[in-house]
Amino acid sequence: MGSETLTRLRRRACNETPWPPVIRGVKSLNRLPARAESAARGVDDEVRLRYEELYRDRHVSSVKLACLLTGDPIVAEELVQEAFLRLLSHDGDVQNPPGFLRTVLVNLCRDHGRRRATAIRYRAERPSSTPAPDLPRSVDATWIAVQGLPVRRRDAIVLRYYADLSTDEIARLLGVRPATVRSLIRRALRTLQEELTDDR
Numbered sequence: 001m002g003s004e005t006l007t008r009l010r011r012r013a014c015n016e017t018p019w020p021p022v023i024r025g026v027k028s029l030n031r032l033p034a035r036a037e038s039a040a041r042g043v044d045d046e047v048r049l050r051y052e053e054l055y056r057d058r059h060v061s062s063v064k065l066a067c068l069l070t071g072d073p074i075v076a077e078e079l080v081q082e083a084f085l086r087l088l089s090h091d092g093d094v095q096n097p098p099g100f101l102r103t104v105l106v107n108l109c110r111d112h113g114r115r116r117a118t119a120i121r122y123r124a125e126r127p128s129s130t131p132a133p134d135l136p137r138s139v140d141a142t143w144i145a146v147q148g149l150p151v152r153r154r155d156a157i158v159l160r161y162y163a164d165l166s167t168d169e170i171a172r173l174l175g176v177r178p179a180t181v182r183s184l185i186r187r188a189l190r191t192l193q194e195e196l197t198d199d200r
Contacts, residue, residue: 051088054097059084062105068158069109071147079108102163106155106173113151145195153188160185 059080066076083105087097094100146154152174159170160181167185171178 050097051084054087054101055084058098058101062101065102065158065163066105066109068146068162069106069155070112075112076109079105079112083108103173106159110155110174113155117151141196142192145192148195149188149191153184153191156181156184157188157192 062080062083063073063076066079067073070076070079083101086104087094087101090100146157149157155174156170159165159173160167165173167178167181170181174181176184
């Protein structure tokens with residue numbers, strides 16, 4: 001496996017290379033959005049403060065993770081808000097809020113991917129008279145290649161190199177065995193290496 005491909009993924013995950021415009025624009029929020037604010041009103045003050053702190057700490061990284069998993073920044077923001085609302089609905093009963101949040105978020109992204117795949121499969125294809133717009137110059141080949149991977153491989157590679165999760169935790173999140181996760185990552189890296197090498 002090419003160490004150059006791994007280095008690109010690791011640099012991207014560690015913010016050493018610029019994010020594509022759709023992710024770069026994610027800003028940290030100092031206060032909860034209106035939907036979460038209204039849901040938090042009936043909660044104990046201590047739980048609410050912990051929730052707000054977690055929101056400030058994890059909002060940007062959660063949106064980036066969701067964006068990498070879904071490929072759509074608007075959907076990513078909505079799924080992150082839904083994940084935070086589900087965390088809040090447990091009213092302080094969760095032992096590991098960041099882990100719970102990540103698990104819920106990954107599951108929401110996977111559900112979205114399944115719904116989108118079903119919609120695409122059953123949608124009647126109509127020929128378009130206008131060509132697709134060109135991608136901005138700031139979108140690099142790595143981003144395009146990762147988004148072009150099959151969903152399971154993309155999920156595995158994003159969770160491994162962006163979320164920095166272990167093989168066992170990825171297996172738990174995706175509902176597969178650790179050996180399957182290793183296989184998905186290996187195949188994804190092989191595909192990325194082939195595509196990124198061909199681009200040169």
